[in-house]
């Protein structure tokens with residue numbers, strides 16, 4: 448299935464004003480807003496919708512990670528490359544589950560974990576930024592001029608990269624739905640700890656991570672947004688903290704997927720991650736078997752803020 452990435456995320460939120468303020472601070476472009484909902488868009492045309500948690504048109508709440516009451520992402524809409532892909536997804540999934548089609552032609556159903564997912568023909572626009580001009584030891588990428596990044600101030604995330612869900616039960620079963628039915632490709636395999644997967648039409652190291660939980664957690668965990676470079680990760684994280692929002696973990700450089708990331712708690716549910724410099728890979732990527740009990744497996748190659756190192760999932764995995 449030629450799924451290319453994430454088209455839209457729809458949240459049900461208890462505090463619409465706080466969730467809207469958070470995503471405005473986060474740098475998304477505000478769109479339609481009324482008493483019950485707020486819309487935002489990203490630089491590539493993907494979008495985000497906030498609706499009140501009691502909106503009867505939302506898919507049911509399916510989360511046990513209640514840091515913000517009932518607020519959580521209710522549905523993730525995946526981008527299909529074309530109508531033929533969307534039709535093929537509908538044919539495949541209708542074999543064993545109910546599918547509804549909305550007025551815009553998007554399909555809606557659930558995965559094997561009960562998470563509500565949708566599919567729409569992609570309206571995402573390709574973006575191609577130039578590599579930053581940087582200087583390093585003995586090599587000049589930028590001569591006789593200051594760094595452009597030093598002049599930036601306000602940061603706007605450009606696109607979604609991935610979403611992460613908790614899996615309380617058998618991760619192998621949960622993963623199989625996405626690989627066998629939707630063509631996702633495992634890029635790094637944590638066996639009992641879960642797996643990182645990219646959509647078949649994406650170069651991102653992962654568009655989906657299903658992560659084992661031993662506390663009974665289930666539900667939406669976080670969504671990652673991409674910005675231009677490392678400066679923008681740092682600038683957005685600092686901006687959010689100055690606006691009063693709380694860091695979850697960061698800034699860090701991940702060992703898996705290499706991204707430079709900063710996570711914030713999101714009043715709409717779960718966390719958001721801003722990242723840059725994530726691994727790009729294709730079918731010739733060498734899949735790693737990663738032991739989630741290895742204390743360095745997920746950890747941080749460095750952290751400028753040791754008070755926010757967070758909890759390593761290795762501590763959560765039972766023998």
Ligand SMILES: [Fe+2]
Pocket residue numbers: 609611669670671720
């Ligand atoms: Fe992430």
